[in-house]
């Protein structure tokens with residue numbers, strides 16, 4: 001199994017998962033980008049995975065389904081964005097299989113916060129497609145959920161194995177690191193990541209996927225316990241620190 005980012009819009013990645021000639025796409029906001037990649041490689045599309053209802057994640061799903069007659073898996077919510085799609089609704093702990101990709105097992109995780117319906121796809125107990133929940137060195141904005149919901153969702157990701165590879169839907173890493181350094185200027189792992197990220201971006205390379213171990217060392221939203229010792233946080237409870245850091249990031 002191989003996983004390739006397809007850049008779209010200004011900073012989205014549509015993640016293409018493929019084995020042999022069979023492919024899946026996560027969050028196809030733009031059908032044309034996906035069609036081009038399928039055509040260039042001679043792949044057929046076997047399925048579409050949607051993490052949440054925002055248009056930059058779902059906009060190409062209907063056209064791709066019509067062309068390939070493949071299943072769409074989407075959150076089990078009543079949001080009108082899904083109404084026009086002939087989608088199979090999935091929820092926490094559901095397991096999805098694809099006949100064309102028999103070695104692939106996809107588990108659904110419910111992770112509200114960015115939207116109330118947000119789900120993630122955890123493939124072969126190793127690859128997490130986190131949509132707009134977890135980003136490189138950051139997390140998604142709270143458009144619909146509460147700080148407690150997002151904090152709890154991030155804790156659920158943090159409980160996965162440290163070697164888990166994480167595939168967020170946006171290239172926000174450099175800006176997130178610049179913000180994280182305002183929270184933890186002395187974090188050596190974060191300083192190193194800033195250098196590594198700058199080199200990748202100079203070469204116009206993706207900074208993703210990331211690993212859970214790297215996020216735990218550098219992502220302030222996964223470090224709310226550790227941040228209690230930072231000036232300004234005065235041993236606050238982790239959820240209060242999360243809420244404050246998210247508020248600061250909103251205006252950074």
Ligand SMILES: [Zn+2]
Nearest residue numbers: 052054114132
């Ligand atoms: Zn979104």
